[in-house]
Amino acid sequence: MANRTPLIAGNWKMNKDHLEAVHLVQKLDWALKDAKHDFSAVEVTVLVPFTDLRSVQTLVDADGSQLSYGAQDLSAQVSGAYTGEISPVFLEKLGVKYVAVGHSERRQYHGEDDALVNAKTKNALAHGLVPIVCVGEGLDIRKAGEQVSYTLAQVDGAFEGISAEDAAKVVVAYEPVWAIGTGEVATPADAQEVNGAIRARLAELYSAEVADAVRVLYGGSVKSSSIAELMAEPDVDGALVGGASLDPEEFAKIARFQA
Numbered sequence: 001m002a003n004r005t006p007l008i009a010g011n012w013k014m015n016k017d018h019l020e021a022v023h024l025v026q027k028l029d030w031a032l033k034d035a036k037h038d039f040s041a042v043e044v045t046v047l048v049p050f051t052d053l054r055s056v057q058t059l060v061d062a063d064g065s066q067l068s069y070g071a072q073d074l075s076a077q078v079s080g081a082y083t084g085e086i087s088p089v090f091l092e093k094l095g096v097k098y099v100a101v102g103h104s105e106r107r108q109y110h111g112e113d114d115a116l117v118n119a120k121t122k123n124a125l126a127h128g129l130v131p132i133v134c135v136g137e138g139l140d141i142r143k144a145g146e147q148v149s150y151t152l153a154q155v156d157g158a159f160e161g162i163s164a165e166d167a168a169k170v171v172v173a174y175e176p177v178w179a180i181g182t183g184e185v186a187t188p189a190d191a192q193e194v195n196g197a198i199r200a201r202l203a204e205l206y207s208a209e210v211a212d213a214v215r216v217l218y219g220g221s222v223k224s225s226s227i228a229e230l231m232a233e234p235d236v237d238g239a240l241v242g243g244a245s246l247d248p249e250e251f252a253k254i255a256r257f258q259a
């Protein structure tokens with residue numbers, strides 16, 4: 001890996017109310033502090049439900065925690081008559097650093113397409129949030145051996161019209177849908193194949209410098225037992241962790257993959 005700081009991001013999905021969130025973040029923070037975790041060596045963040053954000057912000061501020069936190073989605077709009085939507089301005093005011101965009105569950109259950117993912121990515125960047133753009137193929141595409149071309153088309157769509165300066169700030173998460181929540185983690189070679197292709201595409205779309213700056217994560221059934229071998233791949237710069245991020249001890253172990 002070049003000079004990219006690894007990022008371990010926990011995606012809680014629709015789990016933990018705001019009271020449970022405080023307990024979980026506190027336990028995670030303690031586990032990392034006990035282990036003298038060096039946040040400058042491996043960044044750790046949690047993507048929590050919208051309703052948890054204010055409580056998490058208060059806790060992180062009060063405890064002087066080095067954990068950052070983020071949201072799982074945002075609106076493509078900024079304000080106005082968009083019932084139920086959440087503006088990036090609101091997220092920015094809550095101290096949010098990261099926001100997931102185009103998670104496969106949003107693509108699948110909410111019909112989000114590449115154009116919407118692109119609009120949301122731009123909206124996040126315009127308001128100082130770091131988008132974690134999620135891409136990845138389903139099982140049928142994988143069986144047809146088309147995972148690289150399919151995923152790169154999603155990358156092309158997400159980055160359409162984004163400047164090189166902004167592109168360098170984006171985080172991309174390769175999450176093969178068949179590996180999400182199934183216990184079936186991609187092999188390190190599977191992850192490297194697509195992560196490497198994503199970086200090569202960014203070099204084509206922009207430049208070697210931009211491609212070198214962007215962190216490309218892997219997600220899909222990551223556990224403390226599988227993280228080290230994934231991170232050993234040159235183009236895996238971290239992980240987007242679902243189920244295992246709900247267990248603070250296990251998630252702290254994942255964050256401490258170098259230990």
Ligand SMILES: O=C(CO)COP(=O)(O)O
Nearest residue numbers: 011180181220221242243
């Ligand atoms: O979708 C994921 C993270 O965004 C991965 O979820 P799991 O780690 O539960 O497979």
